[in-house]
Amino acid sequence: MMQTQQATSTDPTTGSVIFQQKFDTNQEVEQKLKNSWTTYQTYRKSDPQSRADKLTKLADILEKTMDKVSRMITMEMGKPIKQSKKEVTKSAALIRYYAMNVTQFVKNEDLKTKAKKSYIVFQPMGPIYQMTSYNFPLFNIMRRALPVLVMGNTVLNRSSETTPQTAMMVEEMFKEAGMASGEYINLMTSCEQSEMIIGCPNVRGVSFIGSMDAGTKMASLAGKYAKKIMMDLGGSDAFIVMKDADMNMAVEEAMLSRLKNAGQATICAKRFMIEDSVFEDFKTRLLQRVQTVKMGNPMDESTELGPLAHKEGMQKAMEEIKKAQEQGAKLLYGGCQPNDPYLMKGYFLMPTVMEAPENNILLMEETFAPIFVLTRFSTDGDVIRMVNASPMGVSTSIFTRDEGRAQTVGYELEVGSVFINTMWLFSPEMPMGGTKGSGFGREGGVYGTREFVNMKTVYMA
Numbered sequence: 001m002m003q004t005q006q007a008t009s010t011d012p013t014t015g016s017v018i019f020q021q022k023f024d025t026n027q028e029v030e031q032k033l034k035n036s037w038t039t040y041q042t043y044r045k046s047d048p049q050s051r052a053d054k055l056t057k058l059a060d061i062l063e064k065t066m067d068k069v070s071r072m073i074t075m076e077m078g079k080p081i082k083q084s085k086k087e088v089t090k091s092a093a094l095i096r097y098y099a100m101n102v103t104q105f106v107k108n109e110d111l112k113t114k115a116k117k118s119y120i121v122f123q124p125m126g127p128i129y130q131m132t133s134y135n136f137p138l139f140n141i142m143r144r145a146l147p148v149l150v151m152g153n154t155v156l157n158r159s160s161e162t163t164p165q166t167a168m169m170v171e172e173m174f175k176e177a178g179m180a181s182g183e184y185i186n187l188m189t190s191c192e193q194s195e196m197i198i199g200c201p202n203v204r205g206v207s208f209i210g211s212m213d214a215g216t217k218m219a220s221l222a223g224k225y226a227k228k229i230m231m232d233l234g235g236s237d238a239f240i241v242m243k244d245a246d247m248n249m250a251v252e253e254a255m256l257s258r259l260k261n262a263g264q265a266t267i268c269a270k271r272f273m274i275e276d277s278v279f280e281d282f283k284t285r286l287l288q289r290v291q292t293v294k295m296g297n298p299m300d301e302s303t304e305l306g307p308l309a310h311k312e313g314m315q316k317a318m319e320e321i322k323k324a325q326e327q328g329a330k331l332l333y334g335g336c337q338p339n340d341p342y343l344m345k346g347y348f349l350m351p352t353v354m355e356a357p358e359n360n361i362l363l364m365e366e367t368f369a370p371i372f373v374l375t376r377f378s379t380d381g382d383v384i385r386m387v388n389a390s391p392m393g394v395s396t397s398i399f400t401r402d403e404g405r406a407q408t409v410g411y412e413l414e415v416g417s418v419f420i421n422t423m424w425l426f427s428p429e430m431p432m433g434g435t436k437g438s439g440f441g442r443e444g445g446v447y448g449t450r451e452f453v454n455m456k457t458v459y460m461a
Contacts, residue, residue, distance in 0.1 A: 039182030124152035126204035134160035230441030235394035317369035
């Protein structure tokens, strides 16, 4: 019997419910799976240039509706409106990147062998089931769907049940751009329906963005049905400040990285590792800077820090702060909700600065909140060991004027990316992804297009 659960959108600024939508019934899901497979039979043979033209139109539509889409993102998950607009702009740029490179990505690749001729054909696999998270409700969809679509696969998208309206808007934009036959289909489903979808013989791959706990469950299902899976899981990125760093730049980059999306991003810096000789200097500058952050209504263009997306997220952050103190961490600033009566209605948490010893919970687990945790290191060996102690490994930022030292340290880190003298940055050409418990697979550029294709070798003797 079908459960009566539903997708629910709540305004995190006030805690009030703004939209509800029942989940698709099993029968509705089965019909969508059938439509995706039927469309795939035609779409996989479509002219790559026609795919590019539709994506270009999609980018045009998104840019024309920027204000509407941005407001919806902010309304559903609390991101400051300026950051929501950047998410829309970045998504449109990503769409245009793939549109411009479709023909390059799908062409055969010659191989040098003893054969008269040998080459690789990159063929689509079929419908790909993707599950995306609430923290970037537009960009997460696009960064996973675009490389799948350009190669001739179809997409079945399941967004977070807390951002249903943004997901519905995305589907309408795809349809308006010319993908109205089932190339991109939005699923409104419960977690319990995942096995039904993954187990469908016509679903050929799984693309997942979410927590480590949820990711292990999805990987288990994918393994059960022998499906290729790509996973983007949690992160506890390190932010390393060496003794010769430009301290003003390091502090500003730390602010941008940690407070982005109220700290609700896998790629936000979470562990701030400062060399002994400059630790106090960095701490003092950061404490001065963090007190200037403007919290408030995320619809206000001047707001820098909005609420957390969910009440549960705010409560978990408060519990982590308390546990960190029990384990020896010092609370230097924040650690509570603001005392403004208006802000207390929502899921706001003051930007928080803590100093913690090694093995503290804040240094070992992912914190999805605006919490800076500072710790010291003495040698390069120490910082390498501390970074690699985490079960996760997405990226690390290193600040120093000694680029050779940064590259030497960076080489030893068990992460997917190293950024020198900058916070994490997204560039559509670069392969991005994590190591260890942060998942596997790569997105970005040609690398992302190779995740869900059949690389067929042709050898002519």
